[in-house]
Amino acid sequence: MSVRKLVKIVYRLLQLTFLGLVIGHAALDWGYPWWWNFLPIALSYVILVVAHRWGGAPDGPRAAREPVEVDPPVTGRWLALNSPADRTPSHGTHAYGQTFAIDVVAEPEPGARPGFRPLWPLARRSSAFPAFGAPLLAVADATVVRAVDDQRDHLSRTSLPALLYLMVVEASVRDLAGAERIVGNHVVLDLGDGTHALYAHVQRGSLTVREGDRVTAGQPIARCGNSGNTTEPHLHFQLMDGPDPDTARGIPFTWRGIGVPRNQEIFEASTTASRPA
DSSP: OHHHHHHHHHHHHHHHHHHHHHHHHHOOOOOOOOGGGGGHHHHHHHHHHHHHHHHOOOOGGGGGGGOOEEESSSEEEEEEEEEEETTTSTTTOOOOOOOEEEEEOOOOSOOOSOOOOOSSSSOOOOGTTTTOOEEEHHHHHHHHEEEEESSSOOOOBBBHHHHHHIIIIIHHHHHHHHHHHHHEEEEEEEHHHHEEEESSSTTTTTOOTTTTTTEOTTEEEEEEEOOOSSSSOOOEEEEEEOOOTTTOOOOOOOEEEEEEEEETOEEOOOOOHSSSS
């Protein structure tokens, strides 16, 4: 077991210890001051900060490595969110190897994607979003090293109450449960040379590949879904230096024929056009 994996396990154990102490203190009226219960959670966040900084882009020669060029994982008209072209880490943390991750949502035409509403509707079905069910494509010739698609696709979190629920309750519970509950259904491809591609939030039951399969660039491997820690159906894509998001470091990418779209940028992806002649 790697040291980084051990750190993540200790972090989650301290979080569970905090919950146990709070419940025990309330039920059994233990004699020590109530604020002592917060010592485990304070320590867990210190460990989390250290682990996230440690889990970022490596120091030394590899820190300056050029972005890995791969094919786009989608086809059609999409909108980029949380892009590493605007900042790194793109999602505000190095955790789960997502230093250079990007989110993309389908925008086949303006207004096709339901927007955020303050109060109503509280949530929408995944099928209301054009990204749901869109094919996801292999970005290079590769080997499938992880393939999970048994988690449910939940309702959207596109209202203020639903978003607060996601941030305050759901995200914390998923974090305690481990990386697999954060990324939801997912595929990890081994591209060779220590580079792995992660496709997160895949649609339940949509995988067309299994662990150990060889895939070719442009091959459909799954469909876009709304599983894991998500607000709406979208693809979370990243390159990393290992197959386990809990311990991997992020690697910069660029999509052939597109580059790295900036936050809120609309882009058109065509796998046939992106391949070199």
